[in-house]
Amino acid sequence: MEPFMVARRAFVALSLAALALAACGQKPAASSSASDTLTVAATAIPHAEVLEFIKPKLAAQGLKIEIKVFNDYVQPNTQVAEKRIDVSYFETLPYLETFNRDKGTHLVPIKGIHIEPMGLYSAKLKSVAEIPQGATVAIPNDASTEGRALLLLSRNGVITLKDPTNALSSLKDIVDNPKGLKFKELEGATLPRVLGQVDLAIINTNYALDAKLNPTKDALLIEDSKSPYVNYLVGRLDNKDDPRVQKLAAALTTPEVRAFMQQKYEGAVVPAF
Template identity: 65%
Template sequence: MLARRALLIAAASTLLLAACNRQPAQSAADTLTVGATAVPHAEILEVVRPILEKEGVKLQVKVFNDYVQPNLQVDQKQLDVNYFQTKPYFDEFNKERGTHLVTVVGVHIEPLGAYSRKHKALADIPNGATVAIPNEPSNGGRALLLLQKAGLITLTDPTNALATLKDIATNPKNLKFRELEAATLPRVLGELDLALINTNYALDAKLNPTRDALAIEDKESPYVNFLVSREDNKNDPRVQKLAKALTGPEVKAFIEKTYDGAVVPAF
């Protein structure tokens, strides 16, 4: 009888010890789902992942190669937030799609650049050259502004961030323009004389903006990349913890060390 009692006590003690040592499972309420493009956004999110884990938030990152689905999925509550876009693109998306997304915090700037595999300088761009720009209003207008600054074209309104090909006033070299999806531009660069490429796609294609771009936006660029949410979850503690981490010293140091000026902190 005594032996049996001792065994029961030992078993109970083992179960109690296991219960005390067991870590509580992280609930869905502690998980924050973020849509991002691969470079540099998803890389930057990896820097903040352990910071958030210490604060009880598990970061779940879904990587996209387009600029539409991350917004649609936040709006449809398939994602909590996203991190990939500039304010002009964000504003145009909300206007055209009827969404009510909101910006949370500005994180970094990715200077847009003009690239070529055929020519080493803008002066070498020949008459009748084929130039590709992104096919959506925000980045298309941004590309035209850079071409204007580089002296290749002029626009009827030199400050219009949403300029289109119809707004080109002068085109001295008779450049032939193609409007293509932003993500495809690095892949077709060899078929073009010049392509205006967003830095995230340039980096993904192993292009170095500070070395390879024939023209590039300067550090005064207004195209800050934002963390974006819905109106109903902007003040969610998990979102605010992510916003704080994205604008913290660890992220700033990572950006400055990793991207060598191709990505610039906006804080």
């Protein structure tokens, strides 16, 4: 074989070996980057605020969290189910169960973090005693949150439900409506914006806080601290035991987070741990 051909083959072999080594050297970096970052879907208040509070502590432990803020309750779960986001932190167990049933997903609760007592608000009335005949009440239109709103009215004697323990009660389950209330079913995020256009509105605390309402002062009725509607960190079957997810769950349930919630939200957000 001519010296030129030998040299050329040696050069090609060395080049391929270098490329292989480079490729091998690149893989651990990509894997390391992915394993050190966790994406979390959340609504702005209080969920994203709580996550921002623990973000530096997690970073010191070697875990970076990337917070994706949403203003609705559908896209966070959709993107977690599609594996575009790792976990979500915004929802109650009844909502999660309804979402899984309706969307055919298999998301799982990982850890209960806090309760946001739902409240009844009005820009026109100062008390429940002032509710006039035929008053218009705006309520959330998703099944689990609508049921929760109706239970709040039922437990306070405003209406009577067929089964006062059914978390998925709907308007058709009202058996007594002495005030002749007229209900408007609207998307939860819009309820603070229509408060001036209706007599009453039952609003999720995260949306109430975002609209600068103070649940413990402004609500005519509010759930007590025994509310079963705990907000969960939620993931998938394939990542619920991921060490990064478990590290996040542990960070969300520390005494420091408890103190942060109690001080910042003054009863509008109640630790569930």
